[in-house]
Amino acid sequence: xxxxxxxxxxxxxxxxxxxxxxxxxxxxxxxxxxxxxxxxxxxxxxxxxxxxxxxxxxxxxxxxxxxxxxxxxxxxxxxxxxxxxxxxxxxxxxxxxxxxxxxxxxxxxxxxxxxxxxxxxxxxxxxxxxxxxxxxxxxxxxxxxxxxxxxxxxxxxxxxxxxxxxxxxxxxxxxxxxxxxxxxxxxxxxxxxxxxxxxxxxxxxxxxxxxxxxxxxxxxxxxxxxxxxxxxxxxxxxxxxxxxxxxxxxxxxxxxxxxxxxxxxxxxxxxxxxxxxxxxxxxxxxxxxxxxxxxxxxxxxxxxxxxxxxxxxxxxxxxxxxxxxxxxxxxxxxxxxxxxxxxxxxxxxxxxxxxxxxxxxxxxxxxxxxxxxxxxxxxxxxxxxxxxxxxxxxxxxxxxxxxxxxxxxxxxxxxxxxxxxxxxxxxxxxxxxxxxxxxxxxxxxxxxxxxxxxxxxxxxxxxxxxxxxxxxxxxxxxxxxxxxxxxxxxxxxxxxxxx
Amino acid sequence: xxxxxxxxxxxxxxxxxxxxxxxxxxxxxxxxxxxxxxxxxxxxxxxxxxxxxxxxxxxxxxxxxxxxxxxxxxxxxxxxxxxxxxxxxxxxxxxxxxxxxxxxxxxxxxxxxxxxxxxxxxxxxxxxxxxxxxxxxxxxxxxxxxxxxxxxxxxxxxxxxxxxxxxxxxxxxxxxxxxxxxxxxxxxxxxxxxxxxxxxxxxxxxxxxxxxxxxxxxxxxxxxxxxxxxxxxxxxxxxxxxxxxxxxxxxxxxxxxxxxxxxxxxxxxxxxxxxxxxxxxxxxxxxxxxxxxxxxxxxxxxxxxxxxxxxxxxxxxxxxxxxxxxxxxxxxxxxxxxxxxx
Numbered sequence: 001x002x003x004x005x006x007x008x009x010x011x012x013x014x015x016x017x018x019x020x021x022x023x024x025x026x027x028x029x030x031x032x033x034x035x036x037x038x039x040x041x042x043x044x045x046x047x048x049x050x051x052x053x054x055x056x057x058x059x060x061x062x063x064x065x066x067x068x069x070x071x072x073x074x075x076x077x078x079x080x081x082x083x084x085x086x087x088x089x090x091x092x093x094x095x096x097x098x099x100x101x102x103x104x105x106x107x108x109x110x111x112x113x114x115x116x117x118x119x120x121x122x123x124x125x126x127x128x129x130x131x132x133x134x135x136x137x138x139x140x141x142x143x144x145x146x147x148x149x150x151x152x153x154x155x156x157x158x159x160x161x162x163x164x165x166x167x168x169x170x171x172x173x174x175x176x177x178x179x180x181x182x183x184x185x186x187x188x189x190x191x192x193x194x195x196x197x198x199x200x201x202x203x204x205x206x207x208x209x210x211x212x213x214x215x216x217x218x219x220x221x222x223x224x225x226x227x228x229x230x231x232x233x234x235x236x237x238x239x240x241x242x243x244x245x246x247x248x249x250x251x252x253x254x255x256x257x258x259x260x261x262x263x264x265x266x267x268x269x270x271x272x273x274x275x276x277x278x279x280x281x282x283x284x285x286x287x288x289x290x291x292x293x294x295x296x297x298x299x300x301x302x303x304x305x306x307x308x309x310x311x312x313x314x315x316x317x318x319x320x321x322x323x324x325x326x327x328x329x330x331x332x333x334x335x336x337x338x339x340x341x342x343x344x345x346x347x348x349x350x351x352x353x354x355x356x357x358x359x360x361x362x363x364x365x366x367x368x369x370x371x372x373x374x375x376x377x378x379x380x381x382x383x384x385x386x387x388x389x390x391x392x393x394x395x396x397x398x399x400x401x402x403x404x405x406x407x408x409x410x411x412x413x414x415x416x417x418x419x420x421x422x423x424x425x426x427x428x429x430x431x432x433x434x435x436x437x438x439x440x441x442x443x444x445x446x447x448x449x450x451x452x453x454x455x456x457x458x459x460x461x462x463x464x465x466x467x468x469x470x471x472x473x474x475x476x477x478x479x480x481x482x483x484x485x486x487x488x489x490x491x492x493x494x495x496x497x498x499x
Numbered sequence: 500x501x502x503x504x505x506x507x508x509x510x511x512x513x514x515x516x517x518x519x520x521x522x523x524x525x526x527x528x529x530x531x532x533x534x535x536x537x538x539x540x541x542x543x544x545x546x547x548x549x550x551x552x553x554x555x556x557x558x559x560x561x562x563x564x565x566x567x568x569x570x571x572x573x574x575x576x577x578x579x580x581x582x583x584x585x586x587x588x589x590x591x592x593x594x595x596x597x598x599x600x601x602x603x604x605x606x607x608x609x610x611x612x613x614x615x616x617x618x619x620x621x622x623x624x625x626x627x628x629x630x631x632x633x634x635x636x637x638x639x640x641x642x643x644x645x646x647x648x649x650x651x652x653x654x655x656x657x658x659x660x661x662x663x664x665x666x667x668x669x670x671x672x673x674x675x676x677x678x679x680x681x682x683x684x685x686x687x688x689x690x691x692x693x694x695x696x697x698x699x700x701x702x703x704x705x706x707x708x709x710x711x712x713x714x715x716x717x718x719x720x721x722x723x724x725x726x727x728x729x730x731x732x733x734x735x736x737x738x739x740x741x742x743x744x745x746x747x748x749x750x751x752x753x754x755x756x757x758x759x760x761x762x763x764x765x766x767x768x769x770x771x772x773x774x775x776x777x778x779x780x781x782x783x784x785x786x787x788x789x790x791x792x793x794x795x796x797x798x799x800x801x802x803x804x805x806x807x808x809x810x811x812x813x814x815x816x817x818x819x820x821x822x823x824x825x826x827x828x829x830x831x832x833x834x835x836x837x838x839x840x841x
Contacts, residue, residue: 181706193631196597264713265710318713320712331567341735342732405591453703454675457675458675
């Protein structure tokens with residue numbers, strides 16, 4: 001906690017890196033297909049010639065900016081700019097549709113900064129003890145966590161449970177295409193070599209979320225988003241008020257984000273989904289999640305930015321990347337000659353503390369920078385004529401898909417999934433359950449197979465699945481979430497009959 | 500001019516892991532090349548002299564992993580030497596075969612090459628009946644990268660201090676053994692250990708080393724084999740205990756005996772290296788072989804590698820092909836005996 005480390009972080013050059021990192025990260029993250037991992041990977045070679053702490057500050061700033069930037073396209077185009085922003089689409093886009101896009105963007109900014117600070121402070125003060133969370137999570141806990149995430153389908157599908165479950169199952173089937181998670185068997189490729197690589201999450205995200213929006217834009221007459229009033233600012237006074245009222249949600253979501261960030265193999269998308277699910281469970285009467293509820297954005301955005309600080313905890317303490325961008329940053333650290341381990345946080349750990357202060361500074365800077373870019377993004381998306389908006393978004397979908405794996409066939413898959421998503425969307429099948437299945441299916445499968453093999457080898461399968469405290473906690477949370485829609489319905493019926 | 504640290508530090512691991520230590524001839528030759536400034540062999544492709552454009556390194560593993568890290572570190576030095584930008588492209592999926600296929604079908608002009616770990620190409624042959632390319636016929640292995648010895652470590656709470664005690668433990672309890680991917684080297688090792696001593700060792704597959712070591716450290720899995728670098732954090736916290744080394748004693752933990760010394764005959768290994776399309780001319784392959792040899796003598800590079808616990812390896816391109824084929828055959832035989840190839 002040496003103040004000199006803070007001063008070392010706040011040099012003009014480091015501040016410049018933080019500003020540049022946050023700004024460029026935000027723009028990259030806003031473009032569907034260009035993820036935080038990619039943003040960081042592209043800039044890693046530049047950092048080899050920098051001071052280690054400056055290099056880390058630049059990478060951390062890009063990372064946190066990109067996670068925030070993903071919210072723009074989630075809110076304004078119903079397409080998560082990065083997988084972390086999936087849960088932001090649930091309420092963000094409905095808000096934008098009814099003319100509250102400016103408020104939604106401002107809320108996303110506040111929530112991201114708040115979550116980023118919570119994750120950052122956890123990293124600063126609690127990293128070594130919190131790293132134990134990663135050790136406490138075994139395969140079976142990952143399995144139950146994924147099941148918990150999948151239980152969100154039940155509440156997302158609003159009286160449409162069969163369709164939601166079908167979508168989730170379809171997503172899980174898609175996730176099994178290609179090389180199997182654990183055994184490396186090749187599955188469901190139908191003899192096409194290109195299918196061996198499987199369905200990429202980002203490709204599916206762009207196809208299932210963005211293409212239907214583009215088709216609808218082309219097919220409808222009206223404007224893309226409704227505008228209530230002339231846009232001058234981002235309504236941040238109003239947004240700040242909502243943040244204050246929803247402070248418990250913000251704190252809970254940020255803590256969830258930090259913890260999920262610590263778990264290697266989960267990441268921002270899972271954090272956003274779990275926090276969203278919890279916010280929904282704790283909903284106050286009158287809150288309508290999924291129809292433009294500001295608390296939905298707060299939950300998702302504070303959680304996903306909290307994974308930045310959270311993810312650095314196992315990365316720096318255990319040398320195990322907490323999230324995919326952390327893997328890239330870890331590679332850069334090794335090149336810089338920094339050896340990860342608990343020792344980094346003890347004694348004279350100047351580089352790491354300078355970096356953490358730099359990350360916190362960058363997170364604070366995200367407030368003015370994010371609001372500025374957000375306002376510009378919002379204004380241009382609503383002002384731009386549809387004849388220009390549609391081709392530019394369509395162009396971005398192609399570029400973003402190709403950039404993911406440099407694979408032309410991914411573009412074909414993306415377009416195919418997009419048309420499929422649009423068609424089934426006409427019959428009431430939402431994109432979100434499919435994507436949930438695609439993201440959580442592999443986590444569940446891997447956890448299940450590993451836990452089953454270990455349990456069978458040690459001769460204690462029931463104990464493996466149902467006898468561990470953390471597992472039991474997650475199972476209880478899952479059951480509560482699952483029974484919630486039914487309970488709410490019964491309560492509503494009782495109220496009706498009581499009248 | 501010769502760096503005295505190379506032979507002394509790497510001799511032991513090379514005894515098992517590599518074909519031979521960098522010969523004096525190679526090291527001196529490369530050092531002489533440095534001395535002669537821009538004496539790097541230049542060949543012409545069409546009208547322009549090589550290199551006149553961006554060099555492309557295709558990697559079959561994801562960004563941030565060890566193989567990718569090698570690609571980027573070499574890429575950095577190559578870029579400095581050639582004065583041309585180097586782009587690392589990660590073409591993941593299908594156990595590295597997608598990346599290998601891309602390079603196999605690239606123009607053989609010395610601008611595109613593959614950085615891969617040998618086992619992904621070898622296990623690919625074991626796993627996929629139909630590959631879009633033939634690793635032997637479509638790619639020329641050019642050079643090897645520094646190699647690290649692997650260690651077998653067990654969870655610290657397990658009353659096991661040697662591989663023999665682990666096998667006794669397995670006889671009583673049916674033990675688990677982590678692998679970083681199916682048909683990987685640890686998988687073959689686990690299977691060979693179990694079969695040779697007639698005990699059941701259940702392999703638990705992970706994606707990569709880090710999650711595997713976490714589960715060994717927390718006691719979910721009894722033991723695993725992997726790199727010193729990946730297990731270091733858990734070693735420092737005394738959560739795991741090294742019991743044997745594969746590929747020679749490692750300078751990072753010299754007190755740990757090798758499997759060979761303990762009387763276990765296990766498979767030979769996993770190597771990272773550079774490959775070009777088969778159609779590349781002898782001139783092109785020689786140039787790349789020399790280039791890597793030259794980087795391998797750079798004191799800054801050597802420091803980075805030794806810091807990471809890697810031993811410098813150097814195989815002239817003229818011997819690479821035969822050496823790789825032999826190693827590949829050995830690996831495939833072992834994998835077949837272990838029942839990993841259907």
